[in-house]
Amino acid sequence: MSDSTMLLAVFEDIEPASKGIDTLQKLGLSEDQMNVISGIPVKETILGRPAAHTHVGRIAISGAILGLLFGLFLIYGIPFLFPLDAGGQPFYPVPEGFIICFEMTMLGLMGFAFLGMLVDSGFPSYTPKEYVPQISDGRIAVLFHCPRGASDEFVNALMKIGALSVNPAEANQL
Amino acid sequence: MSAIAKPFIGSHTTEQEDPHEHLMHDPLPRGEMNAMVLESMHTTTWKYWTLAGILAFLVVTCLVYAWYILIMQGLGVTGDNRPVYWGIFLVNVVFWIGISHAGTFISAILRVLKIESRRPFTRAAELMTTFGLVQAGLSVFMHMGRVWLSYWLIPIPNERTIWPDFHSPLMWDFMAINTYLLCSTMYLFLPLIPDLAMARDRSTGWRKTFYKVLAIGFRGTEGEWKNLKTAMNIFAFAIIPVMFSVHTIVSWDFAMATRPGWSSTVFGPYFVIGALHSGMAAVAVVLFMIRSTMKNMKYFIRPEHFDTLAKLSLMVSMAWAYFYFNDYLVPWYGGDKWEKILQDFTQRGPIGWLWYFMLFCNIVVPWSILWNKKWRRTPWLMAIVGLLINIGMWIERYVIIPEALTINRMPFTWQIYVPKLEIFLTIGTFALFFLLYLLASRLIPLIPVWEVQEGQEGHILRKIGKAQIPTVSEID
Amino acid sequence: MANEVQSPVNNSNAAQQVQGKWGMVVDQDLCTGCQACVAACSMENNVPFVGEVDDAYGRSQQWIRIERFWQGSYPDVKMTPFQPVMCQQCHNAPCEPVCPVYASVHSLSEDLNLQVYNRCVGTRYCANNCPYQARVFNWRDYMDPRQRPELVTLSNQWNPDVTVRRRGVMEKCTFCIQRIRHAEDTAESENRDIRDGEVVPACAQACPANAITFGRIDDPTTKVSQAAVTSRASHLLEDLGTIPHVTYLAGGA
Numbered sequence: 001m002s003d004s005t006m007l008l009a010v011f012e013d014i015e016p017a018s019k020g021i022d023t024l025q026k027l028g029l030s031e032d033q034m035n036v037i038s039g040i041p042v043k044e045t046i047l048g049r050p051a052a053h054t055h056v057g058r059i060a061i062s063g064a065i066l067g068l069l070f071g072l073f074l075i076y077g078i079p080f081l082f083p084l085d086a087g088g089q090p091f092y093p094v095p096e097g098f099i100i101c102f103e104m105t106m107l108g109l110m111g112f113a114f115l116g117m118l119v120d121s122g123f124p125s126y127t128p129k130e131y132v133p134q135i136s137d138g139r140i141a142v143l144f145h146c147p148r149g150a151s152d153e154f155v156n157a158l159m160k161i162g163a164l165s166v167n168p169a170e171a172n173q174l
Numbered sequence: 175m176s177a178i179a180k181p182f183i184g185s186h187t188t189e190q191e192d193p194h195e196h197l198m199h200d201p202l203p204r205g206e207m208n209a210m211v212l213e214s215m216h217t218t219t220w221k222y223w224t225l226a227g228i229l230a231f232l233v234v235t236c237l238v239y240a241w242y243i244l245i246m247q248g249l250g251v252t253g254d255n256r257p258v259y260w261g262i263f264l265v266n267v268v269f270w271i272g273i274s275h276a277g278t279f280i281s282a283i284l285r286v287l288k289i290e291s292r293r294p295f296t297r298a299a300e301l302m303t304t305f306g307l308v309q310a311g312l313s314v315f316m317h318m319g320r321v322w323l324s325y326w327l328i329p330i331p332n333e334r335t336i337w338p339d340f341h342s343p344l345m346w347d348f349m350a351i352n353t354y355l356l357c358s359t360m361y362l363f364l365p366l367i368p369d370l371a372m373a374r375d376r377s378t379g380w381r382k383t384f385y386k387v388l389a390i391g392f393r394g395t396e397g398e399w400k401n402l403k404t405a406m407n408i409f410a411f412a413i414i415p416v417m418f419s420v421h422t423i424v425s426w427d428f429a430m431a432t433r434p435g436w437s438s439t440v441f442g443p444y445f446v447i448g449a450l451h452s453g454m455a456a457v458a459v460v461l462f463m464i465r466s467t468m469k470n471m472k473y474f475i476r477p478e479h480f481d482t483l484a485k486l487s488l489m490v491s492m493a494w495a496y497f498y499f500n501d502y503l504v505p506w507y508g509g510d511k512w513e514k515i516l517q518d519f520t521q522r523g524p525i526g527w528l529w530y531f532m533l534f535c536n537i538v539v540p541w542s543i544l545w546n547k548k549w550r551r552t553p554w555l556m557a558i559v560g561l562l563i564n565i566g567m568w569i570e571r572y573v574i575i576p577e578a579l580t581i582n583r584m585p586f587t588w589q590i591y592v593p594k595l596e597i598f599l600t601i602g603t604f605a606l607f608f609l610l611y612l613l614a615s616r617l618i619p620l621i622p623v624w625e626v627q628e629g630q631e632g633h634i635l636r637k638i639g640k641a642q643i644p645t646v647s648e649i650d
Numbered sequence: 651m652a653n654e655v656q657s658p659v660n661n662s663n664a665a666q667q668v669q670g671k672w673g674m675v676v677d678q679d680l681c682t683g684c685q686a687c688v689a690a691c692s693m694e695n696n697v698p699f700v701g702e703v704d705d706a707y708g709r710s711q712q713w714i715r716i717e718r719f720w721q722g723s724y725p726d727v728k729m730t731p732f733q734p735v736m737c738q739q740c741h742n743a744p745c746e747p748v749c750p751v752y753a754s755v756h757s758l759s760e761d762l763n764l765q766v767y768n769r770c771v772g773t774r775y776c777a778n779n780c781p782y783q784a785r786v787f788n789w790r791d792y793m794d795p796r797q798r799p800e801l802v803t804l805s806n807q808w809n810p811d812v813t814v815r816r817r818g819v820m821e822k823c824t825f826c827i828q829r830i831r832h833a834e835d836t837a838e839s840e841n842r843d844i845r846d847g848e849v850v851p852a853c854a855q856a857c858p859a860n861a862i863t864f865g866r867i868d869d870p871t872t873k874v875s876q877a878a879v880t881s882r883a884s885h886l887l888e889d890l891g892t893i894p895h896v897t898y899l900a901g902g903a
Contacts, residue, residue: 039204040628041399043649052400060408074329078337085756087746089341099346106416107353110409114360117405121398124390131393133375138204138627174391248817250790255708257783259774319772319818326751326771336752344750344773431779432744432890583887586717587783589708
């Protein structure tokens with residue numbers, strides 16, 4: 001947005017970060033104007049953030065259903081399309097149905113969970129992004145939009161409560 | 175009467191353990207841990223290159239060239255015959271799939287049960303899973319008579335208008351092993367992404383490009399972590415039943431056959447426990463090698479981790495003995511004459527000593543060593559125990575496959591199995607496994623540093639009464 | 651279903667209890683163990699010769715084998731009747747459901763177990779699952795003239811009606827299905843049914859003692875149906891429930 005600047009504040013650890021987020025909230029920022037980038041997953045409630053939403057679960061379940069249908073096709077559709085007698089076993093076997101449907105359901109569940117994770121997070125993505133390497137060294141960064149012109153106020157407030165650095169966020173090649 | 179309990183035998187030390195011995199209570203700054211892991215990846219000595227060279231040589235001769243001979247001349251160069259149509263190749267298949275189960279056990283079951291000491295070695299175990307499954311897949315291809323047509327087992331529409339037969343346990347194998355391979359590779363990759371991002375941030379040159387591509391643009395935003403953790407949770411829970419089903423289905427390759435010694439209903443759980451037994455032992459061997467040969471690993475992999483593995487291994491060895499006794503007692507008691515002849519051949523036949531050695535390695539060795547806490551915390555001893563258990567479990571599969579095939583209901587056809595070229599191909603698969611691991615150890619961060627830090631954040635020393643008690647908080 | 655050895659059998663019901671179409675009766679009391687059937691089968695079906703070393707190791711590829719046993723210990727050793735064993739063409743063949751590529755299927759029209767050579771990928775599960783160990787595997791290209799030039803002339807006697815198998819493929823006795831097909835084609839072109847005794851597999855043709863009888867077991871008037879219902883009749887490994895189509899006669903005078 002042209003009427004705001006993006007700033008990146010880096011904090012040493014969880015406590016300073018939660019204080020920083022508190023400060024930002026007091027300065028009037030709404031939740032979707034902030035984003036936390038961290039080197040380990042921090043529960044949102046620890047930092048006072050609303051719970052993040054994910055579609056991975058739903059995508060995984062739909063994958064499981066597709067896997068089940070594929071398994072049913074393999075074990076019952078194939079003998080229906082190409083009936084070949086083998087060993088006195090029934091054409092549409094029930095126990096083998098359980099086995100194949102189970103495997104395909106699990107493959108669908110996990111495969112789609114993985115793909116859902118990629119799709120939901122927009123991976124793989126090699127465009128420049130706002131990031132600093134200190135994050136993977138265990139720091140916690142808060143990326144936020146502040147109204148243009150008010151950046152000094154935000155910077156001072158955050159440095160006062162112990163941020164390591166507050167700089168304009170630059171989108172760099174990762 | 176004194177109310178103080180006196181020790182029964184000897185004097186046990188009653189001093190408190192130093193909590194800083196535990197990795198979780200010995201935190202270092204994340205930046206320092208990152209540097210340690212990256213240093214261990216970048217350090218290659220002449221010993222490393224010599225070993226890599228030897229392994230590569232073994233792979234080229236014992237795997238590639240020997241396999242070329244096998245394909246061009248046919249399976250006659252192996253030791254298979256009638257009635258032993260399946261020999262060491264199938265033993266290797268079962269063995270390597272067994273090894274691969276350890277990775278899932280540690281990575282998934284220990285994660286689900288929130289056993290904190292798993293944190294540093296989940297990736298080493300998961301790498302074992304992937305590389306073990308590669309060897310198992312190669313061994314499956316090796317045993318096929320016309321391996322160049324193996325694509326006929328893939329159930330996709332084709333111009334031959336014929337599909338594979340799902341009545342066959344080999345097709346259940348095909349679906350199950352492929353499912354397990356794909357899912358465990360994805361499960362290896364998921365927790366690896368943040369560590370790849372860390373490596374990307376701290377690398378230059380070709381390594382940076384390599385990690386940048388593989389890290390798929392991961393930064394660590396809330397949304398990304400939430401998606402990653404949700405996917406990891408789904409995998410952790412879902413891959414456990416897949417793990418159980420895979421080795422059960424492999425066991426059904428044998429149990430579905432109407433052979434004496436094979437047609438046993440206990441094979442499903444028996445094989446799963448056998449897989450865990452050999453797999454846990456293999457993890458101990460691999461961890462010992464990582465710890466003693468790579469820089470800085472002594473910080474991450476400590477005697478406490480060998481302790482955890484050893485305790486689990488002891489329990490699994492007891493479960494294995496239980497299942498083996500089941501499988502042994504019923505035919506021994508039951509009176510089917512072919513089963514009795516088979517048991518006689520296995521135990522008192524020309525290679526009967528092998529059966530006793532198997533019981534020694536699988537039962538006597540773990541039961542006599544793993545009860546002792548000090549011994550459990552001795553990495554080199556655990557590596558030796560792990561090696562012996564793996565030898566014992568390989569022999570167990572040898573007893574089940576070629577030895578059981580010798581005895582069938584048509585005595586005129588009985589023949590002993592004498593392996594030939596398969597010995598070289600087996601050496602080749604082991605060489606390839608270690609070579610892949612050696613290469614991976616310098617390309618992929620072997621320690622999931624973010625998980626270690628996550629754990630260290632949650633572990634504190636809390637003062638309860640007069641003592642500092644190690645405490646875990648559930649911050650995830 | 652099965653006829654017990656040494657117990658009288660109600661002849662009129664026996665044929666109805668038999669399942670299947672083509673069947674064979676092997677009279678062990680007549681068999682002299684001369685192995686003419688083995689040689690004839692190998693000639694008829696292009697069975698390769700594996701050489702001494704591989705044969706001793708258990709890789710002989712003969713589709714029919716004469717099993718010899720003895721009873722007692724020296725000096726009171728007695729020979730038991732010779733037992734020719736070939737594929738029993740089981741009604742519930744255990745070799746069929748285990749093949750992953752449908753190379754071992756059941757022919758509904760002939761009620762025989764078929765081995766489809768060009769579909770086999772050589773996993774050998776069928777061979778492991780055959781309780782009669784009737785299946786053999788092509789461990790090498792034994793008849794490759796480049797490797798064994800001394801066998802070149804043998805290829806002159808190959809039967810053009812039968813495929814020559816390469817390495818990596820399972821094979822087994824087919825009840826000489828090429829002869830069955832030939833007889834059926836001839837009968838159809840002459841607008842008649844197949845006569846009893848018209849289809850003679852190579853082993854039955856070669857046997858000097860006439861120990862092997864072959865024909866339709868669903869027709870109670872054929873020689874093979876009548877031979878199968880005597881009190882000497884039994885099946886191999888009956889209790890496994892494979893319902894073999896080969897009946898063995900033994901124990902008589």
